[in-house]
Amino acid sequence: MEVSRRSFLVGSAAVCAATGLHAPLLASVLQSSDDARNVRLEDGWEFYKGPLDGRFQVWHSEELVTWQKIAMPHCFNAYDACDPDTPAYRGVGWYRMKLKVTNPSSDGRTVLHFEGAGQRSEVWIGNERVGSHSGGYDEFVVDITDACAKTKGAEVQLAVRCDNERDIERMPSDLSDFTLYGGLYRAVHLVYLPAVSLEAVHTRVEFEPGKVAKIAVNGRLYGTGGVGVVLRLSLFDPQGKRVFEKTVERRAWTGEETFASFDLPQPQLWSTKTPSLYRCEVELNGVTVAHRFGVRHTRWEDHGPFFLNGERLAIRGTQRHEDHAGYAAAMPEELIRQEIRLMKEMGANFLRLAHYQQSRVVLEMCDELGIMVWEEVPWCRSGVGTKLFQERGKTQLTNMIDQHRNHACVVIWGLGNEDDWPGELNGEDHAAIRAYMTELRELSHKMDPERMTGYRRCDFAKDIPDVYSPSIWAGWYGGVYTEYKATLEKARPTVKHLLHVEWGADSHAGRHAEEPDAVLKQALADKDVAEKGLDYKLTGGAARVSKDGTWSETYACDLFDWYLKTLEELPWLPGAVQWVFKDFTTPLRVxxxxxxxxxxxxxxxxxxxxxxxxxxxSYWGERPMVRVYGHDWPVRWGKVGQERMVRVYSNCAEVELFLNGKSVGKKKRNAEDFPAAGLRWNLAFAAGKNELRAVGVGGVADTVSFEYQSAVWGKAEKLVLAVKSKGSGGTTVEALLLDAAGVRCLDSRAVVRFSLAGDGVLKDNLGTPTGSRVVQMYNGRAEITVAGTGMVGVVSDGVTAGFVAI
Incomplete structure (x- = not known):
């Protein structure tokens, strides 16, 4: 199968730099684990945030700037991405280090492999620019062989310029609802190659249930010439047994060609329950590259469900951004693995990667755990822009498919997101957007005929992608959540393959409600459940929960509960994909x-x-679980003797609840009995301390403790600040908002600001309710942690400030 980006020859780095594009990733780089030939460059780096002239100043800058010693990966927005006072830095960052280059092959090639760098990069050896790349999310390589040969001395001066400056000709759009991070935020490798190596190895699988699987192994060469090559191919089954081997002797070739094909008579199938993976190894010139792949079959019934390996499978999905507190885009790989494991433990079998190609670790984990993937090119919230903008988008789609199509988990190539957005260049040119989306679809089908394409929210082009999601946010950006089922039924006949992607609700962790959200009565007047225009803003427009609601975890849980209940009632629907698995930063929501x-x-x-x-x-998980709602709800409230609802979420058939050690009865789980699938009790709590314990079948249990406050609070008067806990991570202080009589104001959503005078440091800008110096209170409280000592203060408009020394 021919691909649109051809293999590149020796010396192509200069061409790449001139065009702003780059060659496809080398399989030898991507798939080889030979530590001697693939050196991960983690230590020895220095960083400077700001512009420098690469021709001289980077290595003659000590009188101009101060360099910071750092380790890779590194994101230069790790701290400021969610600063409450100042927008995140958009500009240039320089990285430099000295390399010892010792390629064991005398006639070999030396390349640098970047797993991801935002958002545009230039690579310099000494005072020579040897390559550049536009795009913050796909992997790329730069051949530095010739530049290193010019270097005198034992060490090579390497410098990398990254920038995330605003650029109307680069994807994704600057109007995107996520931070366009800058830096070398994924791994960097120094790779030694022989004179001829493998640029790409792909396995193409043709399979239908009940039939043999036909496997074709395709390859592209790097460093081709008029020479012969000897390829040694081995295929191993999921248990590690070799099931096929072949030696191929032939002349070198250009482009991508099939060099081996064979049948698997009774293949072990990859599925969400049993994610069986085969291993393909190809050796050339002493370097073995390997990748895993799966045998599986997908089918989308017109206006109906999704089938995996011939059986109907309800898609149960979530979505993720590559983002984490304290690291931003430079997430350590173990944290990524932990995040994907949490998805699987929740019961998710599908993951949409928003809105760009993500780390290879994500795809590897999804392969291993049995999580299907929709991976997306970053054409997000923008029109068709310029010709260069369009070419860059096609290049990113090409690279994403070329680099990730061996992964069994990928079932949809996403062509983009929300390209009906106002305010972008050519954003209202519907004909041009349709034409470009069609180009992307055809490019995807040419490169990978077996997989579907997908798109979310662009109704005037919904007939173009193979799978489409309209905007449905019943109960958040419009209407109420009880309209969800009717909205899906209305959308069903409008596209052949409907997958509902993006739905949910914001929730401020730690904020809970005793009564239903009052805004629901107003929201009933608006029957349009789509997110429209600038509905994400907290001002203007019709009444909606997203703008006028309390953002409590209580409301979000009820919305999730209703949606999940509804999904079980619609056997025709392929499934739905919740937005989003983990909170993330965005410049648009200050x-x-x-x-x-x-x-x-x-x-x-x-x-x-x-x-x-x-x-x-409780709906999707397989292991027995019980969860009493309200683990971070330390004080509940109401009148003396007033009954309050206790929600228990469980997948057990029956749950017994205990209040202060006494059973208050057993209840059967019934998904149609909203809320909490019937596992709810209305109880009167004792004044002061209370304990709730729920026990499911087999003894699985959960316990929460809290206080019950019956005193009614008046107007908020003062903030009180006190030490909550001390530990190795620092001292945590808690702010409480009280009325004149000292009663806690438990419904307060006041904005507070923490400050510190002294030698300590606030652990802020983490993007969490307990890690921001400016934050809305959650039920009249807020907290932050301090490393070191000093005087901590907390202020809010109209009330007396609070202070505590630590």
């Missing part, structure tokens, strides 16, 4: 309870599960 953070996550930005996570687990 007024949110945590400034500049999209808080629709089921986890906070530091990966602490909110209550909503367990609602999903």
């Amino acid at each position: 007024d949110n309870p945590v400034p500049r953070v999209n808080q629709k996550g089921l986890l906070t930005r530091d990966m602490v599960p909110k209550e909503g996570y367990f609602v999903f687990q």
